[in-house]
Amino acid sequence: MDKSNINLTKSIKAMLKRGKVAEIKELLLYLHPADIAELLVDIQNGSQKALFKLMDYEKAAEVLDELEPEIQIDLIDSLAEKEKAEILEKMSVDEIIDLLQELPESKVEKLLKKLPMDELEKVKGLLLLSRDSAGGIMTTDYVYIPEDTPVPEAINMVRKFGREAETIYYLYIVDRDHHLVGVLSLRELISARRDMIVKDIMHKKVVSVHVDDDQEDAARAIEKYSLLAIPVVDSDQRLMGIITVDDALDVLREETTEDIHKLAGITAEEDIILTGSPLKAAQKRLPWLLICLFGDLIAGSVIKGFESTLETVIALAFFIPVLMATGGNVGTQSLALAVRGLATGEITAGNFVSYIFQEAKAGLIVGIICGAILTIIALAWQGNPNLGLVVGAAMGVALTLAALIGMIIPMILNALKIDPAVASGPFITTVVDITTLMIYFSLATCFFNLV
Amino acid sequence: MDKSNINLTKSIKAMLKRGKVAEIKELLLYLHPADIAELLVDIQNGSQKALFKLMDYEKAAEVLDELEPEIQIDLIDSLAEKEKAEILEKMSVDEIIDLLQELPESKVEKLLKKLPMDELEKVKGLLLLSRDSAGGIMTTDYVYIPEDTPVPEAINMVRKFGREAETIYYLYIVDRDHHLVGVLSLRELISARRDMIVKDIMHKKVVSVHVDDDQEDAARAIEKYSLLAIPVVDSDQRLMGIITVDDALDVLREETTEDIHKLAGITAEEDIILTGSPLKAAQKRLPWLLICLFGDLIAGSVIKGFESTLETVIALAFFIPVLMATGGNVGTQSLALAVRGLATGEITAGNFVSYIFQEAKAGLIVGIICGAILTIIALAWQGNPNLGLVVGAAMGVALTLAALIGMIIPMILNALKIDPAVASGPFITTVVDITTLMIYFSLATCFFNLV
Numbered sequence: 001m002d003k004s005n006i007n008l009t010k011s012i013k014a015m016l017k018r019g020k021v022a023e024i025k026e027l028l029l030y031l032h033p034a035d036i037a038e039l040l041v042d043i044q045n046g047s048q049k050a051l052f053k054l055m056d057y058e059k060a061a062e063v064l065d066e067l068e069p070e071i072q073i074d075l076i077d078s079l080a081e082k083e084k085a086e087i088l089e090k091m092s093v094d095e096i097i098d099l100l101q102e103l104p105e106s107k108v109e110k111l112l113k114k115l116p117m118d119e120l121e122k123v124k125g126l127l128l129l130s131r132d133s134a135g136g137i138m139t140t141d142y143v144y145i146p147e148d149t150p151v152p153e154a155i156n157m158v159r160k161f162g163r164e165a166e167t168i169y170y171l172y173i174v175d176r177d178h179h180l181v182g183v184l185s186l187r188e189l190i191s192a193r194r195d196m197i198v199k200d201i202m203h204k205k206v207v208s209v210h211v212d213d214d215q216e217d218a219a220r221a222i223e224k225y226s227l228l229a230i231p232v233v234d235s236d237q238r239l240m241g242i243i244t245v246d247d248a249l250d251v252l253r254e255e256t257t258e259d260i261h262k263l264a265g266i267t268a269e270e271d272i273i274l275t276g277s278p279l280k281a282a283q284k285r286l287p288w289l290l291i292c293l294f295g296d297l298i299a300g301s302v303i304k305g306f307e308s309t310l311e312t313v314i315a316l317a318f319f320i321p322v323l324m325a326t327g328g329n330v331g332t333q334s335l336a337l338a339v340r341g342l343a344t345g346e347i348t349a350g351n352f353v354s355y356i357f358q359e360a361k362a363g364l365i366v367g368i369i370c371g372a373i374l375t376i377i378a379l380a381w382q383g384n385p386n387l388g389l390v391v392g393a394a395m396g397v398a399l400t401l402a403a404l405i406g407m408i409i410p411m412i413l414n415a416l417k418i419d420p421a422v423a424s425g426p427f428i429t430t431v432v433d434i435t436t437l438m439i440y441f442s443l444a445t446c447f448f449n450l451v
Numbered sequence: 452m453d454k455s456n457i458n459l460t461k462s463i464k465a466m467l468k469r470g471k472v473a474e475i476k477e478l479l480l481y482l483h484p485a486d487i488a489e490l491l492v493d494i495q496n497g498s499q500k501a502l503f504k505l506m507d508y509e510k511a512a513e514v515l516d517e518l519e520p521e522i523q524i525d526l527i528d529s530l531a532e533k534e535k536a537e538i539l540e541k542m543s544v545d546e547i548i549d550l551l552q553e554l555p556e557s558k559v560e561k562l563l564k565k566l567p568m569d570e571l572e573k574v575k576g577l578l579l580l581s582r583d584s585a586g587g588i589m590t591t592d593y594v595y596i597p598e599d600t601p602v603p604e605a606i607n608m609v610r611k612f613g614r615e616a617e618t619i620y621y622l623y624i625v626d627r628d629h630h631l632v633g634v635l636s637l638r639e640l641i642s643a644r645r646d647m648i649v650k651d652i653m654h655k656k657v658v659s660v661h662v663d664d665d666q667e668d669a670a671r672a673i674e675k676y677s678l679l680a681i682p683v684v685d686s687d688q689r690l691m692g693i694i695t696v697d698d699a700l701d702v703l704r705e706e707t708t709e710d711i712h713k714l715a716g717i718t719a720e721e722d723i724i725l726t727g728s729p730l731k732a733a734q735k736r737l738p739w740l741l742i743c744l745f746g747d748l749i750a751g752s753v754i755k756g757f758e759s760t761l762e763t764v765i766a767l768a769f770f771i772p773v774l775m776a777t778g779g780n781v782g783t784q785s786l787a788l789a790v791r792g793l794a795t796g797e798i799t800a801g802n803f804v805s806y807i808f809q810e811a812k813a814g815l816i817v818g819i820i821c822g823a824i825l826t827i828i829a830l831a832w833q834g835n836p837n838l839g840l841v842v843g844a845a846m847g848v849a850l851t852l853a854a855l856i857g858m859i860i861p862m863i864l865n866a867l868k869i870d871p872a873v874a875s876g877p878f879i880t881t882v883v884d885i886t887t888l889m890i891y892f893s894l895a896t897c898f899f900n901l902v
Contacts, residue, residue: 009801032658034675042801159642168638169620169679186637187619191610207483223704224485226697228620228679245696246677249703253674256707257791260714264787264876265780278812285784285817292780293821297828299772310768317761317768321750321884324775329716329743329877333736336715340708350460350493361729366736370744377748425715425876426780433772 009042016047025054033059037066040075049078057083061090069102076111085114092166093119094139094247097126101136126241134218135211137251138232138241141165144172147181147199151192158186166244170229173202180206180231180239208233211240216255219248262419263339265289265426288426295430299324299437306441309448315382316444319374319391320437326370326395327402327436328429334359334406335428339420342410352411356404363403364396371396390447394440401439402432460493467498476505484510488517491526500529508534512541520553527562536565543617544570545590545698548577552587577692585669586662588702589683589692592616595623598632598650602643609637617695621680624653631657631682631690659684662691667706670699713870714790716740716877739877746881750775750888757892760899766833767895770825770842771888777821777846778853778887779880785810785857786879790871793861803862807855814854815847822847841898845891852890853883 015024028036036055040048040063052060052075064072064087076084076099088096088111096115100108100123108127115123122140129135143165145154154171162168171189173182182202192201208231209218222230222245229244261267265288303310303320310316337359341347347355375392379385406428410420466475479487487506491499491514503511503526515523515538527535527550539547539562547566551559551574559578566574573591580586594616596605605622613619622640624633633653643652659682660669673681673696680695712718716739754761754771761767788810792798798806826843830836857879861871 030656032676034677038796038799041797042799155641162638162642187613190606190641191613205481223697223700225483226485226700228696245679245700246674249674249677249696249700252700252703253795257795260711260787260791261784263711263714264784266784266787278809278816281809281813282816282820285781285813286820289777289780289784289817289821290824293773293777293824296773296776297832299776300769303772304766304769307765311765314758314762315755317771318751318755320768320771321754321775321888322744322747324772325747325750325779325877325881325884326740326744328776328779328880329740330736332876333712333715333717333740336711336717340711344704344708345489346492348489348493358729358732362732362736365729365733366740369733369737370740373741373744381748425783426776429776429779433776437772 009039012039012051013043013047016050021054024051028055028059033062034066036063040067041071049075052078057086057090061087064091064099065095069099072099073102081114084111088114089116089119092139093122093126093141094137094166096123097136100127101131129211132215133211134209134213134215134232134243135240137215137218137247138211138243139166139247140241142172142229142231142242143168144174144178144239145184145198147173147175147197147202149198150194151189151196151198151201152194154184154189154198158189166242167229170227170242171198172206172231172239172242173198174239178239179237180208180233182206183231206231208237209243210235215243215251218243219251219255222248223252259339259343259421262421263336263425265292265424288424292426292430295427296433299430299433302434302437302441306445309441309445313387313444313448315384315387316390316441318382319378319440322374323391323394323398323436323440324433327398327432330363330366330399331402331406331428331432332425334363334403335410335423335425338407338410339423342414342420347411356407356411359403359407360400363400366403367396367399370399386447390440390444394436394443397439397443398432398436401435405431405435460490463490463502464494464498467501472505475502479506479510484513485517487514491518492522500526503529508537508541512538515542515550516546520550523550524553532565535562539565540567540570543590544573544577544592545588545617547574548587551578552582580662583666584662585660585664585666585683585694586691588666588669588698589662589694590617590698591692593623593680593682593693594619595625595629595690596635596649598624598626598648598653600649601645602640602647602649602652603645605635605640605649609640617693618680621678621693622649623657623682623690623693624649625690629690630688631659631684633657634682657682659688660694661686666694666702669694670702670706673699674703710790710794710872713872714787714876716743716875739875743877743881746878747884750881750884753885753888753892757896760892760896764838764895764899766835766838767841767892769833770829770891773825774842774845774849774887774891775884778849778883781814781817781850782853782857782879782883783876785814785854786861786874786876789858789861790874793865793871798862807858807862810854810858811851814851817854818847818850821850837898841891841895845887845894848890848894849883849887852886856882856886 012024040051043051055063064075100111112120141164143158143161145157158168158171169186171184171186172180173184175181182204183206184198184202188201207221207225209221211232211234218230227245229242231239232241232243234240267284267287341355371392374395375388378391379388409428410423413423414420463475491502494502506514515526551562563571592615594609594612596608609619609622620637622635622637623631624635626632633655634657635649635653639652658672658676660672662683662685669681678696680693682690683692683694685691717736718738822843825846826839829842830839860879861874864874865871
């Protein structure tokens with residue numbers, strides 16, 4: 001919630017109300033498309049469309065490039081047919097694809113008719129690719145250079161074809177059949193000797209991704225190798241397109257959001273949850289809630305199993321919340337460490353055992369400290385030394401196990417090639433709840449029967 | 452846990468054991484520094500250092516650039532004094548800074564002495580800047596061009612000074628006092644007319660960050676405006692350095708990890724937790740655990756407050772786990788949506804009210820569904836219609852409130868300029884636990900007294 005943006009939104013809204021069209025147009029000229037996009041998200045529906053229509057086609061297309069598909073659709077729908085065609089023509093190919101993938105079949109057909117012939121061919125081919133694949137996010141606007149091009153001619157090609165390209169800083173070298181055979185940075189090209197041909201100065205080892213690879217793998221490769229773009233090839237190593245670092249950033253942000261949501265036990269992409277209907281939102285949250293609901297009924301039946309112990313020492317119930325909650329918290333902490341460690345590649349097949357030991361030790365230390373504190377509190381509160389010992393011991397054991405459960409379950413999922421973030425916090429918490437209550441009531445039963 | 456890497460690690464380990472030094476050296480020549488870095492993390496201590504020493508200084512410096520500071524320190528410590536100086540000289544300035552910031556005072560002095568004079572000046576100035584600021588992650592290896600330089604000469608400057616620079620694709624234009632006055636992409640420079648001077652073709656509106664700005668703000672600006680680098684300026688608008696997109700990616704990854712950890716109630720940076728001593732790890736996890744421990748003792752005292760109700764209907768205890776857990780889960784889900792929505796800028800000052808309503812409705816729907824299911828189960832399990840109604844009603848009310856608590860608390864923190872991720876899952880869960888138990892036992896007491 002940027003202060004300057006709040007003010008800008010307010011003054012533009014006021015200008016819209018007072019019909020100060022010329023002033024707004026002037027203001028929009030100076031704003032970056034990303035800022036205008038942010039402004040449009042802030043402004044409510046009616047004015048949103050009015051504002052959008054004040055931009056020229058070029059700017060409008062740039063702004064659309066920055067927006068989420070559902071707002072794009074909304075805005076484009078508000079335009080006259082001729083305007084639609086004009087703006088679509090100016091949008092970048094990968095953004096058009098993103099947009100079309102969100103639309104129902106019937107609308108796609110209508111929009112496709114508005115594209116110029118050469119774009120139509122590109123777009124139709126790309127639409128067949130899976131949305132979450134490298135192919136789904138690549139662009140076909142890149143610079144390629146045949147391998148036997150002399151350096152001066154290559155520089156001319158960059159000048160000429162570079163205008164339309166998403167990046168001109170990496171030049172992809174292809175053979176006669178458009179196989180990717182090398183790469184050259186613009187930096188290397190401009191400092192190369194003028195009498196060379198590109199084949200002799202290019203790098204033959206090129207990091208590339210397959211068109212069917214997951215989009216996240218492509219983004220991670222860009223991140224790992226600090227690239228500005230990565231080429232996308234088919235199974236014959238033919239160059240299909242490129243993914244640029246700014247799109248990789250978008251993918252990583254999306255995937256992070258997905259991971260955080262999954263960790264919290266939500267099973268959907270962000271756009272559906274935050275802006276969709278409440279009914280749909282509820283639907284995406286229910287699966288884990290229901291699984292855990294039944295899981296915690298099992299936890300409840302553990303208590304029922306020890307009903308007579310509880311009836312004898314009703315004070316045992318007072319410590320159920322603190323034991324369940326602390327166990328769940330420790331389990332969630334370990335889960336977060338495991339899931340993030342696996343996602344960033346810090347936990348590997350070579351070192352995961354040491355992480356488990358590390359986690360067990362940390363859990364034990366945390367368990368001893370919390371257990372000791374709880375023993376003292378229970379003693380002071382209930383004045384019952386036996387109860388204090390049972391509660392404290394249960395806490396110590398439960399936390400150590402909770403740390404292990406939170407660390408090991410995502411590792412197992414990962415080894416089984418299942419996204420470890422699926423082991424959501426709610427799931428881990430439920431497993432820990434059942435474990436904790438069993439430990440607690442077993443200890444209590446033994447102890448109070450013995451004493 | 453990449454399969455090919457596991458095999459590579461194994462075969463290199465075997466080669467090390469059999470002393471096949473020449474073969475390993477050969478292999479290392481073909482590997483990308485990022486891959487070698489990954490390999491080093493995988494391999495255990497002894498062999499790690501042996502392997503590191505097999506690389507030439509150039510490659511070793513590149514590999515160090517890719518590693519976390521603590522492994523860097525470990526590897527550098529294992530080198531002879533002369534080697535240290537050679538490798539340090541080849542590392543990039545921003546990486547040296549990162550490294551020095553992790554070292555104790557005494558070691559910093561020793562290492563600084565090994566730097567060549569010109570680097571020493573740069574490094575000393577940068578060391579004074581805060582670690583998490585834009586200044587702390589910027590590099591001083593950039594290309595700047597005086598404003599009255601003719602285009603052909605500018606191209607020559609790029610060729611000449613570009614060798615050492617982190618990027619040559621953005622050229623920063625400065626006046627006589629090194630004030631940042633404009634920016635030009637290499638793309639624009641090479642397609643510019645040869646008779647122009649850079650001042651006439653540069654962009655005068657430059658997105659920049661202040662040297663004291665948070666590093667996350669710098670990274671978000673790069674992401675938002677799809678930049679390859681962003682200039683860092685002081686309060687007089689003098690150009691101090693640049694931050695490149697690959698460093699922005701690192702920052703965003705770190706900050707995401709921090710957010711996920713904070714959400715799970717862990718109060719530290721990743722490196723300390725996952726690889727530090729278990730005692731330190733425990734220390735970083737205890738603050739929230741203890742706060743929540745006391746919070747859930749309050750939840751326990753709610754039960755104690757209704758002791759007589761519980762003694763009358765002991766079966767009330769069987770449903771404590773499911774009510775607490777489901778309430779906590781819904782609260783955590785809403786928290787995740789709120790924190791992520793705030794971090795990505797989807798929730799703004801203009802639209803946050805609609806998110807709250809949205810969340811209340813979703814909570815209500817989820818509450819009604821879970822409440823109805825629980826009523827039926829309670830009835831079937833305990834054969835007590837009153838108990839069923841109490842449990843179901845409590846569930847419905849508690850979940851609606853949980854959704855609101857999880858959404859509103861991070862929004863309040865955000866408005867108070869506190870990082871909303873601080874409202875960790877454990878904290879929200881504790882607040883929800885207390886609320887849920889109060890609703891449950893109040894309803895139970897009313898209901899069973901009335902009937």
